[in-house]
Amino acid sequence: xxxxxxxxxxxEKWDQIAKKQSQHVEILPPELDFxxxxxxxxxxxxxxxxxxxxxxxxxLELGCGAGKMATLLARSGADVTAFDLSPKSVxxxxxxxxxxxxxxxxxxxxxxxxxxxxxxFDIVIGKSILHHLVxxxxxxxxxxxxxxxGKMVFVEPLxxxxxxxxxxxxxxxxxxxxxxxxxxxxxxxxxxxxVDARQTRYQxxxxxxxxxxxxxxNNNFRLLRKMDESLLRFPxxxxxxxxxxxxxVK
Numbered sequence: 001x002x003x004x005x006x007x008x009x010x011x012e013k014w015d016q017i018a019k020k021q022s023q024h025v026e027i028l029p030p031e032l033d034f035x036x037x038x039x040x041x042x043x044x045x046x047x048x049x050x051x052x053x054x055x056x057x058x059x060l061e062l063g064c065g066a067g068k069m070a071t072l073l074a075r076s077g078a079d080v081t082a083f084d085l086s087p088k089s090v091x092x093x094x095x096x097x098x099x100x101x102x103x104x105x106x107x108x109x110x111x112x113x114x115x116x117x118x119x120x121f122d123i124v125i126g127k128s129i130l131h132h133l134v135x136x137x138x139x140x141x142x143x144x145x146x147x148x149x150g151k152m153v154f155v156e157p158l159x160x161x162x163x164x165x166x167x168x169x170x171x172x173x174x175x176x177x178x179x180x181x182x183x184x185x186x187x188x189x190x191x192x193x194x195v196d197a198r199q200t201r202y203q204x205x206x207x208x209x210x211x212x213x214x215x216x217x218n219n220n221f222r223l224l225r226k227m228d229e230s231l232l233r234f235p236x237x238x239x240x241x242x243x244x245x246x247x248x249v250k
Contacts, residue, residue, distance in 0.1 A: 003134070006181045007085060007110060010132060013180050014065070014086035021066045022092050025099050034072040042225070043127075043155050043243060045203060050247050051151060054078045057122040060145065062111055063129030067093025067104070073125075074102035081121070083109040114141040121145055124152045130246075131156055132182045135192045143196045143250060152197070152248040158204065159184025161240040174216035187239070190246060197248040207231055210242035 001009075034054065038044040055077030064070050064082035070093055074080045082104055084090050090106045097104045109115055111133045124146050130138075146152065159165060169179060185193075194200040206212075207228050212219040231237045 001181065003110075003112065003137075006134075009180055010085050011087075013178055014084070015088040017177065018066065018086055018088035018092045022088070022095070025092070025096050026066070026068060028068075028071065028075075028100050032072065033075040034069070034078075035076055037072050042209070043205065043245070045205060045245060046247070047153050047155075047245065050153060051123060051125075054123065058120060059123045059125060060116070060121040062124065062126035062142075063132065064093045064106060065089050065127075067096035067106070069125070069127060070104045070106070071097045071100050071102055074104050075100070078123075080104040081116070082106045083111075083114075085110055112137040112141070114145050116145045118144050119147045119150075122147055122150050124150070125154070127155045128157060130154050130193055131159075131184050131189075132180075135189060139193055139196065142193075146250045148250060149198075150250045152246070152250070154193075154246045156244055156246065157184040158186075158239070158241050158244050160186055161242075164210065164240070164242060173214045185244065190244065194246065194248050197250060199249040200246065202244050202246045204232065204238040204241040204244050206242035207237055207240060213242070 035048045038048040054073065057078045059073050059078045059080050061070050061073065061080065061082040064084045066089065067082065070080050070082040074097060082093055083106065084093070085108065087108050090108050093104065093106045107115070111129065124142060142152070168184070190202055208231065209221060209224040209228050211224060212221050232241070
């Protein structure tokens with residue numbers, strides 16, 4: 001599939017999702033900023049500590065969607081630029097930021113060719129975005145726009161569990177997004193994305209606790225999470241997880 005075909009497919013998909021989301025713009029609790037969110041969200045382990053104080057930092061969010069993370073980052077004092085391929089998502093992200101009392105710079109762009117100056121950002125961050133992009137093209141611009149010693153964090157779906165792959169493709173569950181051109185990452189993909197980094201580590205998350213997702217959002221099965229703490233000591237188990245968090249330094 002050509003890039004233009006990928007862009008048309010993804011734009012149509014995410015415009016439709018954003019249209020539904022725009023019927024109810026989320027108003028976040030006044031005390032909730034990015035650090036508070038990351039410290040209590042299972043999908044962002046150690047991210048707050050890795051990024052440190054982000055006040056005054058220039059941060060780029062890839063694939064901003066409805067704008068929740070961009071809004072949280074701005075609430076923590078960052079100067080946030082966010083983009084998405086979907087025009088309706090970008091419009092919604094701007095609306096959400098304003099509704100929650102902050103300003104962000106949001107624009108329509110593809111992740112493969114970034115319209116930003118070299119070394120413009122201290123931090124690049126994204127949630128479930130790399131697996132929509134072509135790494136052989138996109139990773140060059142990703143590193144170009146990041147400052148020397150800048151940090152990158154990405155939370156991405158893993159694609160090495162055959163049972164999970166089948167469920168993602170064929171089993172309905174609450175708030176499931178339609179599968180498009182996206183392809184969950186393998187370890188080879190992670191290495192391709194981080195080959196130019198000076199430092200990289202990653203942490204697989206959600207093995208048994210991935211069952212929570214089948215019941216919708218905001219479920220917390222404490223026993224499953226406790227069991228994961230023991231099971232994820234084993235590499236053969238970690239590769240079967242639902243998500244991976246990638247931490248890199250340029």
